[in-house]
Amino acid sequence: MPTRQSPHPIASNGARLRVLFAGICALILTVGLARFAYTPMLPVMHREAGLTNLAAGWLATFNYAGYITGALIAAAVGNLRQKFVMYRIGLVLAVVTTAALGFTDNTAVWAVLRFVSGLSSTAGLLLASGLALNWLIRHGHRPELGLHFTGLGLGVVVSGLAVGAMMDRLGWAQQWMGLGLLGLVFFVPAWLWLPSPAASGPLGGAGAKTAVVPPPRRWMALFIAVYFCAGFGYVISATFIVAILDKLPALADKGGWVWVIVGLAAAPSSFVWDRLARSMGELQALLLAFGLQTVSIILPAMTLNLPLNLLSAVLYGGTFVGIVSLTLTLIGRSFPDNPAKAMARLTLSYGVAQIVAPAMAGSIAAQTGSYRSALVITAVVMLAGMGLLLVMLRDAARQAQRS
Numbered sequence: 405m406p407t408r409q410s411p412h413p414i415a416s417n418g419a420r421l422r423v424l425f426a427g428i429c430a431l432i433l434t435v436g437l438a439r440f441a442y443t444p445m446l447p448v449m450h451r452e453a454g455l456t457n458l459a460a461g462w463l464a465t466f467n468y469a470g471y472i473t474g475a476l477i478a479a480a481v482g483n484l485r486q487k488f489v490m491y492r493i494g495l496v497l498a499v500v501t502t503a504a505l506g507f508t509d510n511t512a513v514w515a516v517l518r519f520v521s522g523l524s525s526t527a528g529l530l531l532a533s534g535l536a537l538n539w540l541i542r543h544g545h546r547p548e549l550g551l552h553f554t555g556l557g558l559g560v561v562v563s564g565l566a567v568g569a570m571m572d573r574l575g576w577a578q579q580w581m582g583l584g585l586l587g588l589v590f591f592v593p594a595w596l597w598l599p600s601p602a603a604s605g606p607l608g609g610a611g612a613k614t615a616v617v618p619p620p621r622r623w624m625a626l627f628i629a630v631y632f633c634a635g636f637g638y639v640i641s642a643t644f645i646v647a648i649l650d651k652l653p654a655l656a657d658k659g660g661w662v663w664v665i666v667g668l669a670a671a672p673s674s675f676v677w678d679r680l681a682r683s684m685g686e687l688q689a690l691l692l693a694f695g696l697q698t699v700s701i702i703l704p705a706m707t708l709n710l711p712l713n714l715l716s717a718v719l720y721g722g723t724f725v726g727i728v729s730l731t732l733t734l735i736g737r738s739f740p741d742n743p744a745k746a747m748a749r750l751t752l753s754y755g756v757a758q759i760v761a762p763a764m765a766g767s768i769a770a771q772t773g774s775y776r777s778a779l780v781i782t783a784v785v786m787l788a789g790m791g792l793l794l795v796m797l798r799d800a801a802r803q804a805q806r807s
Contacts, residue, residue, distance in 0.1 A: 430527060434529070437563055438501060440563050441502065446647045468755060487531050491598070498521060499587040503587075509577075554672070630796070640782045644778075649662045669718045687796055690731070694786055698790070701720075705780050
């Protein structure tokens with residue numbers, strides 16, 4: 405049932421599924437392959453391409469700097485047609501920068517390519533989700549993106565399976581070229597099945613406003629700090645989990661398969677966390693997700709036990725997408741008239757954490773030969789985020805008592 409008056413005829417369910425599938429393919433290409441494939445590729449690049457721990461951390465930092473740059477550009481552009489053009493440019497850049505990594509062993513060129521691939525990842529994460537949401541609302545469908553965000557988990561699975569399949573057959577350079585060719589499989593539906601947006605007015609009719617009162621500045625300041633902690637916790641595991649677990653005797657040269665486990669846990673997680681949020685509240689669900697992700701971070705730092713480290717991968721996969729989807733939902737509900745502005749501020753905070761954390765972890769690993777200290781620091785940051793969420797819950801309880 406449509407939630408607002410739609411200026412377009414209600415589209416068929418088949419058309420809705422094509423649009424959502426295009427968004428899923430965009431996420432698999434721009435995030436799963438162009439961004440996330442770096443994680444399972446790290447061990448082979450260490451062994452064959454001579455990539456150091458320090459350089460690995462800085463390459464991740466350049467990638468996340470590209471993402472935050474793209475996110476800020478996307479937030480500054482209000483015209484949907486322009487966003488659509490940016491979306492298609494992002495698809496092309498994702499394929500090109502992934503394959504191009506295999507044509508050079510120059511670290512400076514790698515840094516440029518990782519920056520541009522980070523820039524392209526906004527095509528799937530931000531632009532495709534916004535364009536798909538716009539299409540759903542305008543064509544009489546519920547504005548729900550749970551199916552769209554399964555593309556994050558599936559992207560992790562696809563990149564992990566692809567690297568695992570090529571690991572014993574191809575060198576590091578040929579693997580990057582192969583990932584670029586695989587990207588073309590997802591490029592085609594992502595390009596063809598997400599239609600150009602209509603040149604029409606704002607959603608819900610011109611001047612449509614809601615009666616929702618935005619939360620106070622203190623709430624937003626706390627939430628920005630919480631999301632910084634989430635970005636810190638997300639990026640360390642997203643970048644280094646395979647390199648960490650690849651050092652376990654039982655997983656030697658097989659760490660890439662851990663990335664598949666992460667993806668399988670991530671794929672359905674947005675649905676699970678949405679259900680939990682409906683039953684226990686969004687902030688409470690976020691607190692639980694933070695707690696479980698903290699456990700996933702600290703386990704590899706405390707033990708070499710294989711089952712516990714695999715549990716770490718499952719917990720991480722099951723929480724990082726949930727934290728993002730819960731945050732998007734909460735911001736959309738709290739700022740319904742202009743969620744993009746609020747999300748831009750949060751994205752900046754999340755992105756700063758993703759720039760700082762990998763460089764820190766790479767530097768520590770280069771000095772100590774281990775990621776253990778970086779994991780402990782990251783767990784402390786996540787605990788700080790949980791403390792901030794508790795403050796937000798206390799403020800909400802006091803506000804409820806006063807009203």
